[in-house]
Amino acid sequence: MALRIHWYPGHMSKAKRIIKENIRLVDLIIELRDARIPGSSINPEFEQLCRNKERIVLLAKSDLADPTVTQEWLDFFETQKIRGLAINCLDSTEMNQLKKSIIKLAEQKQRIIKERKGIRKTIRAMVVGIPNVGKSTLINRLAGSAKARTEDRPGVTRGKQWVRVHHFIELLDTPGLLWPKAEDHNAMLKLAFVGSIRDEIIDLVELAYAFLDVIMDRYPQPVVMRYKLDNTGGLRGYEILEAICINQGWIRSGGTPDLERGARQLLNDFRSGKLGRITLETP
């Protein structure tokens, strides 16, 4: 399938520059990966920029991901000696716990610096990750107020912004960063499924076909149930999207299935969790 995506919009190079320029100012990196695609939301370029820095990896939007697979990822992180945690930014109990852990870590850092340099320093952490993963939401939740702009589309944060979340902790909000090249077509598709790439630059119908191929392989049941399909065995994505449109009565005036509407609805249902908790990759 030839789904073309203009992969690297102009503001990405700015995002990269911001990360590059500020990396030396921070004591800690808080990296968000989408819990539904923990593999494809790793940015190799970013790995390069941030090596040598202490890091926490947060599996974000874990409320939308399959809890069993999330645990597999966390176990995998442990074998890799990566400090990993699954988070749901919309849950205040979880956010309070996370804040406590960050404060504890920052206190440790502060102590080490005090011993070495004799000063009590503000601890700075940079929050990074792919577009729309929830970086600004996380910062707002930790700060307890809406200091950073958030919206449910990629590319909302364009510049950098420091936000104080505790009397000696500051977080840097950064714009989402994608890979520089469409090296891995599958990863690119998954990033588009979860809404990390602007829908405006993608053929949504093609994207929905690809999504159905993946989802019918892993989690067919929620799709069958939600759109009341029968006998999907052996059907390809495009046939299923047609069946969905017909079953839901999404028909154009000429009597043909309204594939655009079907595609948009299907992807929205997935992104908002209406198809249940789904993870598209295992460690």
Ligand SMILES: Nc1nc2c(ncn2[C@@H]2O[C@H](COP(=O)(O)OP(=O)(O)OP(=O)(O)O)[C@@H](O)[C@H]2O)c(=O)[nH]1
């Ligand atoms: N279900 C769910 N939604 C979340 C969570 N965290 C953030 N969101 C939603 O994800 C959307 C994007 O959040 P942002 O905080 O703007 O994402 P961002 O990473 O700052 O995005 P850019 O600035 O565009 O790179 C918003 O609609 C949030 O409400 C979460 O843990 N669970």
Ligand SMILES: [Mg+2]
């Ligand atoms: Mg943002």
